[in-house]
Amino acid sequence: LAKTTQPISMDSYEGQEVNITCSHNNIATNDYITWYQQFPSQGPRFIIQGYKTKVTNEVASLFIPADRKSSTLSLPRVSLSDTAVYYCLVGDRPNTGGFKTIFGAGTRLFVKA
């Protein structure tokens, strides 16, 4: 089963760029990489999704190397409101069929003033 590994926590200051890396060594050919953000007492919220190379939207960028065994979420110029838990998610299709989502423990980002 594809699993992900992320740093447990990170600290940053307002205005800095934050890069969170996720390892997914067993990623399957058809799997996409998705990142979610979760604030306290709320459900996770989609940030960005990619398959390879680089994806950018109004919130973040996602960098995926050619071997796809890792990915890096980049948050430009973070603010206090970016303090949250960030989850890296890789689709997982076991041989028996179906789909099982594997959320790791996530990375707790704390942005300081």
Next chain:
Amino acid sequence: NAGVTQTPKFQVLKTGQSMTLQCAQDMNHNSMYWYRQDPGMGLRLIYYSASEGTTDKGEVPNGYNVSRLNKREFSLRLESAAPSQTSVYFCASSETSQETQYFGPGTRLLVL
């Protein structure tokens, strides 16, 4: 669109009681999911439904049952609640199993 809605928002049960958590989505999504999140932990998949009429176990299915009532609704039932099931329960839906998941606000369950 309301997105994904969950009821109730909060529930207290005694050990051995049963209850059903309700989830509905109005986005015409095919896939729906139930997760639990324990304090300070990530989400763990309990059950999922890839499409209407199908359900399958996730990582932690023991002690739970689900029903995909129709395309919109996916319920989670605890037949005999245990203190270990104290958690926050999130329902989610997605257009297909590889698409973005949209989460509900969660149900906080306390089992005494």
